[in-house]
Amino acid sequence: MTGNTHVVIVGGGFGGINVARTLLRHGGSRIRVTLIDRRNHHLFQPLLYQVATAGLSPADIATPIRAIFRGDPRIRVRLATATDVDLASRILTTDGGDVPYDHLVLACGATHAYFGHEEWEDRAPGLKTIEQATEIRRRVLTAFERAEFESDREERRRLLTFVIVGGGPTGVELAGALGELSRYTLTRDFRNIDPSSTRVILVEGGPRILPTFAPELSHKAARSLEKLGVTLWTETQVTQIDERHVHAGDEIVEAATVLWAAGVKASSLGEKLGVELDRAGRVRVAPDLSLPDHPEVFVIGDQARVELDGRPVPGIAPAAIQQGRHVAKNILHDLRDSPREVFEYHDHGIMATIGRATAVLQRGTLRLNGLVAWLIWGFIHILYLIGFRNRLLVFIQWTWSYFRHGRGARIITEPDWRLHGVHSPASTGRRHAPDDPGDPRKERS
Amino acid sequence: MTGNTHVVIVGGGFGGINVARTLLRHGGSRIRVTLIDRRNHHLFQPLLYQVATAGLSPADIATPIRAIFRGDPRIRVRLATATDVDLASRILTTDGGDVPYDHLVLACGATHAYFGHEEWEDRAPGLKTIEQATEIRRRVLTAFERAEFESDREERRRLLTFVIVGGGPTGVELAGALGELSRYTLTRDFRNIDPSSTRVILVEGGPRILPTFAPELSHKAARSLEKLGVTLWTETQVTQIDERHVHAGDEIVEAATVLWAAGVKASSLGEKLGVELDRAGRVRVAPDLSLPDHPEVFVIGDQARVELDGRPVPGIAPAAIQQGRHVAKNILHDLRDSPREVFEYHDHGIMATIGRATAVLQRGTLRLNGLVAWLIWGFIHILYLIGFRNRLLVFIQWTWSYFRHGRGARIITEPDWRLHGVHSPASTGRRHAPDDPGDPRKERS
Numbered sequence A, B: 001m002t003g004n005t006h007v008v009i010v011g012g013g014f015g016g017i018n019v020a021r022t023l024l025r026h027g028g029s030r031i032r033v034t035l036i037d038r039r040n041h042h043l044f045q046p047l048l049y050q051v052a053t054a055g056l057s058p059a060d061i062a063t064p065i066r067a068i069f070r071g072d073p074r075i076r077v078r079l080a081t082a083t084d085v086d087l088a089s090r091i092l093t094t095d096g097g098d099v100p101y102d103h104l105v106l107a108c109g110a111t112h113a114y115f116g117h118e119e120w121e122d123r124a125p126g127l128k129t130i131e132q133a134t135e136i137r138r139r140v141l142t143a144f145e146r147a148e149f150e151s152d153r154e155e156r157r158r159l160l161t162f163v164i165v166g167g168g169p170t171g172v173e174l175a176g177a178l179g180e181l182s183r184y185t186l187t188r189d190f191r192n193i194d195p196s197s198t199r200v201i202l203v204e205g206g207p208r209i210l211p212t213f214a215p216e217l218s219h220k221a222a223r224s225l226e227k228l229g230v231t232l233w234t235e236t237q238v239t240q241i242d243e244r245h246v247h248a249g250d251e252i253v254e255a256a257t258v259l260w261a262a263g264v265k266a267s268s269l270g271e272k273l274g275v276e277l278d279r280a281g282r283v284r285v286a287p288d289l290s291l292p293d294h295p296e297v298f299v300i301g302d303q304a305r306v307e308l309d310g311r312p313v314p315g316i317a318p319a320a321i322q323q324g325r326h327v328a329k330n331i332l333h334d335l336r337d338s339p340r341e342v343f344e345y346h347d348h349g350i351m352a353t354i355g356r357a358t359a360v361l362q363r364g365t366l367r368l369n370g371l372v373a374w375l376i377w378g379f380i381h382i383l384y385l386i387g388f389r390n391r392l393l394v395f396i397q398w399t400w401s402y403f404r405h406g407r408g409a410r411i412i413t414e415p416d417w418r419l420h421g422v423h424s425p426a427s428t429g430r431r432h433a434p435d436d437p438g439d440p441r442k443e444r445s
Helices: A014-026 A045-052 A130-148 A153-159 A169-185 A215-227 A268-273 A317-335 A371-384 A388-404 A425-432 B014-026 B045-052 B130-148 B153-159 B169-185 B215-227 B268-273 B317-335 B371-384 B388-404 B425-432
Strands: A005-010 A031-037 A041-043 A062-064 A075-079 A082-086 A091-094 A097-100 A103-106 A110-112 A161-165 A199-203 A230-233 A238-241 A245-248 A251-254 A257-260 A264-266 A294-299 A350-354 A358-363 A366-370 B005-010 B031-037 B041-043 B062-064 B075-079 B082-086 B091-094 B097-100 B103-106 B110-112 B161-165 B199-203 B230-233 B238-241 B245-248 B251-254 B257-260 B264-266 B294-299 B350-354 B358-363 B366-370
Touching (some): A045 A130, A045 A169, A082 A268, A103 A317, A169 A230, A199 A245, B005 B014, B005 B317, B014 B317, B153 B161, B153 B251, B169 B199, B169 B215, B169 B230, B199 B245, B215 B230, B215 B366, B350 B371
Parallel strands (some): A005 A103, A103 A294, A161 A257, B199 B230
Antiparallel strands (some): A041 A062, A350 A358, A358 A366, B091 B097, B110 B264, B350 B358
């Protein structure tokens, strides 16, 4: 290992960004960094559910990766997709060409998993990207628009039924926001339907929602959700999702909108490493977060399985941030030929928000819920948003929503930009009329 | 005509919104309104170019139509596409069913026209909808991303060449914003390319840009654009646009990004009325803005050709607003069996902005340009934005951009929401790597 290194980072999420930041802050002139991502923006995923439910705009929670590192000549940001890794010759293959590395950090994250039912994705999108968030927003708002002028009672009921699969934080936050939206935001918008008659059903396979939280907080969260009109089905497995129905336990629900928040699998780039993966496709890493037998390669964040005294580190932003900083430190140790450090996870706690003004928060033995937890939740999320501009814009919109029950981003955008000129009514016809919001394919071509 | 009326308005733009507002304000209980639009939002089109150039987010300039009229039981907002009008039996046909009317107001607006070259649309999108704006944003930002890692000098030059067809306000504002973006915003973002080497070419068929302005202001605007590095080609006709080139006059330019701002045609719904249309497909209306022989049907805004002492009323927001209010007044006159009034256009002037801190403004004999004009421009546009929230958000982002040369909404979003999970690199491969930004179809599967 020379005194200089070219560090190639794949992924501009919480993990990758923090590897680069720490390296640049402490690495001086011995560091050269290439950060590769398929997207041009860092996405603040913890708030993505608010884009899906029309509370925030995409740009409020997305920052161009270039802008984060602007002006530093030691780092190159590259828009490309990593496709393979040649560990022997230390080359990362991307669709934009090969990139040789001295150190490689894989921080590619995870996507939602359908446990062998990938065919459900069109019907039940997950929530990992801005496009998925605006698609969910389109489906939800379109369902209300269609219900407004639907004469058939059964069909109206189907349109106003929203099923969310998965009772983890994402599912709970989506359900809370949908309850909020239908109970307060949309009530005065519609004439023929009473949006509060909306059914929001949260389906969880386990005995309680928010299983990673203390039971008392799970129950507090459940009660808060029920106050917002959300129906909870625990210990219920989803066995089938078809064009109109969701089969959950013994129930068969007619639902126009189904959202998937039931588990993730790691980026498949890990499969190219020829090492052991866990059931979720995560790479099992050494205590210093490197690959067994390949100390120059690190895997972090949702793509890595890190076990501390037998318990895996949770797949949340603070863990990815800590791992990113730790990897950067170990790379700097390498440059000084000093020994690496073992990763230790500092648990700052976990939180989830429910609707407009309540949340659950747990840190060590501390348990909080209600408005106080919600204020702390909001403060911390604004604090961690990258960029003063984003913080200010999000803060203003939250204040606005809090007092006005408003959700400013209630606009329906369509997948295809070509369809929206005023060409002939014929050519713009059905596409503009909400078709089955459950199947956007019908709105294509 | 009874003392009550059901007014059906097609189009939620400046014209349609103001018909409804005025009717509801002064019509009391004798008024029932149905407002029909293909989209669920009112779009503040004068600022759409800022979404296309990453200055603002879609939701900043779009307001849900329902939200504008929330709480008033006399109006129904309906998401549907009007497909035909049966003047004899007074029924509007939509893809969501038939809607009978007592008064009908068509305010469907206009779309960009390619003068018989509709095949150019994919290569040279116009700017009328949010989807078109985000598509243009994607192409522009993707072109810079690709140029950053393009080794071939010629190809890099092609990627950094932006051709804008049409020297009216939209073309000038797009060109100014692109010059701004490449000269200031992106300069520190990129390493391998010098964004200020970007070529922005504004092609105008006539002898000068902004032909509706006084010659002196056209020249002031031209000089301001040249300061931002924009090349002006006046008296130049675009004869051909192919995959790589734009044929303009004797020149053949290689350009990855081509934008169309060269004229509009009215909504084709006018063709269903069996009345005389002008070359731009606009309906020639009577002095009271109604259809000849059909006093119960009005056509306003970009869809109407209104001539006052031989000169057509310009297709700008203030004209549409005035026409909307006037139509509402005449409908109320009908209810009182009092005679209708002839429409008079009050010319409050015209403006166009160039880049970050200059604009041209003309009102009667008044001519303004530079910072003062720009401040007035900004003030008036914020004033006319619907909703305090939008005003505040836009104001903050403009202040931010002004002092930081920042453009916050610099995110690339893709047309298809399905492509962006972290599935397999194989499946996400080329799609994420910017393909030819000039042809988004290549990015579809």
